[in-house]
Amino acid sequence: MKPGRLIITGGLVLCLFLFDSCRKEPRVALDTVNVAIAESPETLFPYKAKSVVAGQVISKIYLPLADFNPMTLELEPVLLESIPKPEIDSTGERYHFRILKEASWSDGRPVTVSDVLYTMMFIVNPFGNHGSVRSTLANIDDLSFQDPTSKEFSVTFNGEYHLDLEAFTNIPLLPAHVMDPDHLTAAYTWRQMTVGIDSLRMGQDSTTLIRIAGQSKLLERDFTKQVGTGPYKVSEWVPNQRLTLVRIEQYWGMPLAETYTEFQAFPATINYLIFPEVSTAMAALKAGQVNVMPEVNEEILDQVRSDATLAKNFDVLSADVLQYYYIGLNNAGPMLGDLNVRRAMNHLVNVDRIIQTLMHGNAEKVKSPILAQKPYYVSNLPDIEYNPAKARAILDQFGYHEIGADGIRTKKINGQPMRMSFTILTTGKQLGRDVATLLINEARKVGIEVKMETMDFPKILERIKSGKYDMANLVVKQFPGLDDPYLAWNSTNAFGKGSNYCNVNNPAIDRITEEIRTAPSQADRYKLYREFQVKLAEQYPVIFLFSPKNQILIQEGLTMVTSPKRPGYFENTVK
Numbered sequence: 001m002k003p004g005r006l007i008i009t010g011g012l013v014l015c016l017f018l019f020d021s022c023r024k025e026p027r028v029a030l031d032t033v034n035v036a037i038a039e040s041p042e043t044l045f046p047y048k049a050k051s052v053v054a055g056q057v058i059s060k061i062y063l064p065l066a067d068f069n070p071m072t073l074e075l076e077p078v079l080l081e082s083i084p085k086p087e088i089d090s091t092g093e094r095y096h097f098r099i100l101k102e103a104s105w106s107d108g109r110p111v112t113v114s115d116v117l118y119t120m121m122f123i124v125n126p127f128g129n130h131g132s133v134r135s136t137l138a139n140i141d142d143l144s145f146q147d148p149t150s151k152e153f154s155v156t157f158n159g160e161y162h163l164d165l166e167a168f169t170n171i172p173l174l175p176a177h178v179m180d181p182d183h184l185t186a187a188y189t190w191r192q193m194t195v196g197i198d199s200l201r202m203g204q205d206s207t208t209l210i211r212i213a214g215q216s217k218l219l220e221r222d223f224t225k226q227v228g229t230g231p232y233k234v235s236e237w238v239p240n241q242r243l244t245l246v247r248i249e250q251y252w253g254m255p256l257a258e259t260y261t262e263f264q265a266f267p268a269t270i271n272y273l274i275f276p277e278v279s280t281a282m283a284a285l286k287a288g289q290v291n292v293m294p295e296v297n298e299e300i301l302d303q304v305r306s307d308a309t310l311a312k313n314f315d316v317l318s319a320d321v322l323q324y325y326y327i328g329l330n331n332a333g334p335m336l337g338d339l340n341v342r343r344a345m346n347h348l349v350n351v352d353r354i355i356q357t358l359m360h361g362n363a364e365k366v367k368s369p370i371l372a373q374k375p376y377y378v379s380n381l382p383d384i385e386y387n388p389a390k391a392r393a394i395l396d397q398f399g400y401h402e403i404g405a406d407g408i409r410t411k412k413i414n415g416q417p418m419r420m421s422f423t424i425l426t427t428g429k430q431l432g433r434d435v436a437t438l439l440i441n442e443a444r445k446v447g448i449e450v451k452m453e454t455m456d457f458p459k460i461l462e463r464i465k466s467g468k469y470d471m472a473n474l475v476v477k478q479f480p481g482l483d484d485p486y487l488a489w490n491s492t493n494a495f496g497k498g499s500n501y502c503n504v505n506n507p508a509i510d511r512i513t514e515e516i517r518t519a520p521s522q523a524d525r526y527k528l529y530r531e532f533q534v535k536l537a538e539q540y541p542v543i544f545l546f547s548p549k550n551q552i553l554i555q556e557g558l559t560m561v562t563s564p565k566r567p568g569y570f571e572n573t574v575k
Contacts, residue, residue, distance in 0.1 A: 030558065033267040033574045036281050036293040040240045040274050044223055045216055046172040047123065047133055052567045057272065058172065059262060060245055060572055061228035065097070065116070066169035068480035070261050070563030070570070073373060075166055075481060078260055079103045079111055079173065079229060086165075092141060092158045095165065099151035104252045105175050105227045114148040118176035120168075121185045121193050127206070127213040136167035143190040161517050162525060166481040175227045179215050184208055229253075231265035231572060243272040261561055266575040285310060285553070292560065293553040294569055298360050301551060317552040317560065319568030320373060322478035324366045327424065327439070327471055327543035328464070332495070332503035334413050335420060336470060340398040342540040347394070348442040349543050350386040358434050363546035368533045369476065370483055371547055373564040376529035381537050384544075392446045395420075400447075409447040421449040422470035425460045432473040435545070439471075465496040467503065474501065480565050482525075485532055486513040489541075504541045 041054035046062050049055055065079045077083055081100055086093040103111040120143060123133050141158035157164040176185075187208065223234040231253060232245040246269050253263035273290065275281035282303055284290045293300070296316075304310045329336045329345065336342055355363045364372070367381045395401065395409060400420060402410045409420040424439060426432035436452045443450045450471070455463075463469045476488075486492075487499045490513045494500040512532045519525035550568040554560055561573040 030267060030291060030574065032269040032271060033571060034271045034273055034289060034291050035571050036275055036284060036290045037272050038274070038276055038281075038295075041243065044226065044234065044237075046174070047128075048216070053272075056567065056571070057234075057243065057245065059230070060232040060270070061226060061230045061234070062172035062174070063229040063262065064170050064172050065099075066166075067260075067262065068170070068565060070561065070565055072375075073480045073564060075169070076260065078262070080169070083165075083169075092139075092156060093164065094154060094156045096154050097152070101151065102252050102256070103151075103229060105177075105229060106233055106248050107175075107178075107227050109175070109177055109227075110151070111173065111229060112149050112151055112176075113145045113153045114176045115173050116153060117143060117145070117148060117190075118180050118185050119171065119174045121188065121190070122174060122179070122212065122215070123171070124194050125209055125213045127210050128216075129213070133171070136171070139164050140168065140190070140194070148186075159518075162519065163482060163484055163517075170481070173229060178225065178227045180212070184212050231263060232270065235269075240274055240276075242274060245270040245272075261563075261570055261573060264561075264570070264573050266573060267571070270571050285314070288313075290553075291555045291558060292569075292571060292574060294550060295567065296551045296553055300553075301360075304553065313556050314553045315556055317554055317562050317569070318362065319550040319552060319562035320364070320564045321548065321550050321566055321568045322371060322373065322480060322564055323475065323566070324369070324371060324478075324547040325435075325473070325475045325545040326366075327435070327545065328474045328502045329540075329542055330467070330470055330503055331505065331539075331541055332467065333470055334418060335411075336422070338398070339540060340394055341400070341420075344391040344394040344446075345443075345448075346384045346540050346543050347387045347391040348446065348448075349439060349545070350442070351545055352386070354435060354438065355546050358431060359546060359548060362549045362551055364549070366544045366547050367537065368544065369485065369488065369536070370529060370533055371478065371564075374483065374529075376526040378530050378533040381533060384540075388442060388446055395446065395448075403447055406449075407444075407447060408449045419449065420447065421451070423451045423453050424471040424473065425453050425455065425463060425469055426473040427457055427460065428454045435473055464501045467495060472501075477566060483529065484517065485529075485536075486517055489513055489532075489536065502541050504536075504539065506535075506539055508535050509539070 037053050039051065039053055041049065041057055042051055043049050043054060044058060046058050049058055063078050066075050066083060067078050068074065069076050075083055079099055081098045084095045084097060086095055099111055105111060120137060122128060124137055139157045139159050139161055141156045143153065143155050145153040155168060223237055226234060231248055231251045233248055234243065235246040236244040247265045251265060254265065257263040273284065275284060278299060281293065282300065285293065301316065304314060329342055331337055351365050355361060355365060368378065370377050400409045400411045404410050404419065410417045424436045426436050433454065440450045440452060460472055464472060489500060489504050490510050491500065491505040492498065494503040494505055509532065512528055512535060516525060516528045516532065519528055552569055558574055561570045562568055
C-alpha cells in the first residue's frame with residue numbers, strides 16, 4: 001500500500017505524490033515529534049472517549065480486529081489473518097475468524113479468543129453504560145470457540161444486515177488477562193449475556209455483572225496499567241499540558257507495517273502539546289517547539305503565511321475528511337414540504353462563493369450524503385446552480401406569486417394566507433452565522449424572509465426532534481465503511497424517532513434504503529447506493545454545501561501519511 005498526500009503552500013498545489021516516492025527525503029530525521037493540539041484527551045479508555053484527540057491517541061495503543069484502509073476505505077484485517085467470507089443459511093451469516101499468530105499485547109502475552117470474548121461481553125454488559133457501542137453488536141446471535149486460549153473462533157449474525165461484519169471487527173480489543181484477572185466473564189455464555197439481559201439485571205448475578213462493568217476504572221484512572229496491541233504506550237500524561245507516547249521496542253507488528261499504516265511507528269516518541277489558546281500555539285511554532293499542528297484554522301494559516309520564517313519552515317497538508325456541511329430543511333413543514341419550494345431554496349445558495357470566501361478554497365462542493373471517496377459515489381449528479389432568477393420563476397410558477405406589502409411572498413394553504421417566512425437555526429460559530437447571513441440576503445431578493453436564531457447544538461437538536469423548525473445548519477461526520485442511509489433518510493427514523501432530521505418521507509427512498517441493508521452482493525448494494533443518490537437528489541431534501549479539508553502544518557522536510565479517515569492524519573508515520 002502506498003498512501004498519498006497533497007502538499008499545499010499558500011493555497012497553491014505544489015506536488016501530489018505517493019508516500020516515499022516523489023518528494024525529497026526528509027532533511028531532518030526526528031526521533032521525537034511534537035504535535036500541537038487544542039485540548040487534552042478526556043480519557044484514554046476506548047469506550048469512554050468521545051473526542052477526536054482521544055481517539056487519535058487511543059488508536060496508537062489499542063487495535064481492532066479489522067479497520068479501513070486509509071486510502072481505499074475498504075475493510076482490511078489488522079489483528080486477523082484475513083477477512084473471512086460468510087456462510088449464509090436460513091439462520092443468518094456465520095464467519096470463521098483466525099487471529100494473527102504474531103498478534104501480542106505489549107506485555108508479551110498473545111492475543112487470543114479470550115480477549116475477543118471479554119471485549120464483547122464487556123460491551124454488552126447491561127451495567128456497562130456502553131449503549132452506543134452495544135447497539136453495533138445487537139445482531140450477534142452467538143460467539144463460539146473450542147478453546148479460549150486459541151486464536152480461532154466463529155460468530156453468527158442473526159440476519160443479513162451488511163454492516164454487521166464491519167461493526168463487530170472495528171472495535172478496539174481489551175486485554176482479558178489485565179481487565180479480568182479473576183475470570184469473571186467465564187461464568188457467562190454469549191447467549192446468557194445478551195438474550196437474558198433483563199433476567200441478569202434483576203437476578204442474583206447482578207453483583208458479578210456490576211463488578212465486570214466496573215473493571216474499566218483500572219485503565220481510566222491509571223494509564224501505566226494500560227496494555228495494548230498498538231505500537232505505542234503512554235509514558236507521561238499531564239492533563240491540559242502534555243501527553244507523551246513512546247514506541248514499544250521490538251513491537252510485534254513492525255514487520256507487517258507495510259500492510260497496515262497504523263502498525264508504523266517511525267517516531268520513537270510522540271509528544272502531544274496542549275495549547276488551548278491560538279497565541280500560545282503560535283508562540284510555540286515560532287520557538288521551534290512544534291513539528292506538526294493539525295486542524296489549523298484560517299487565523300493561524302494567515303499568521304504563518306505572513307511570517308517569512310514560518311512560511312519557510314512549514315508546509316501545509318490538505319487532507320480530505322469524511323464530513324460534510326448542509327442546511328437541513330424540514331420536509332414536513334407547511335411550505336418546505338413542497339418539493340418546488342425546496343428546489344427554489346437550493347438555487348439561492350452560492351456554494352462556490354461559500355467555499356472560496358468562507359472556507360478559503362479548503363473544501364469541496366457536495367451534492368449527496370455519499371461522498372466522493374466512496375466507490376459507489378455518483379459523480380454525474382446534476383449540479384444545482386446558484387440562480388436566483390430560476391428560484392423566482394419556480395416560485396411564480398407554483399403559486400407563490402402573491403407579494404405582500406413587506407415584499408414577502410404569500411400563498412393560501414388550507415384556505416389561509418401564509419407568508420414565506422422561515423427561521424434557520426445555527427450555533428454561535430462564525431461559519432454557521434456567515435452561511436445563514438448569505439441565505440438571508442439571497443432569499444430576501446426573491447421575496448422570502450429568513451430569520452436567524454442562534455443556540456447551542458443540543459438545543460438545536462431538541463428543536464429538530466420536536467419538528468418545530470424550518471431550517472438548520474448541520475454537519476455530518478461519516479464512518480469510513482459502508483454507508484447506511486436508512487438511518488438518516490428512511491421515514492421510519494423521521495419525526496423525532498431517529499436521525500432523519502429533515503423528516504424525509506418518500507416511499508421510493510424508503511424501499512431503496514431498506515434494500516441496501518440486505519442486498520445479497522456488493523454489486524447489488526452498489527447499484528442501490530447509486531439509485532439512492534439519484535432519487536434523493538430529485539427530492540431536494542436539504543441544501544448540500546461542502547466537505548471541508550483538514551489543514552495540517554508540518555515542519556518543512558518531514559512527511560506524514562494523510563487519509564480521508566477522521567481526522568485525516570497519522571502522527572505515527574512522521575519521518
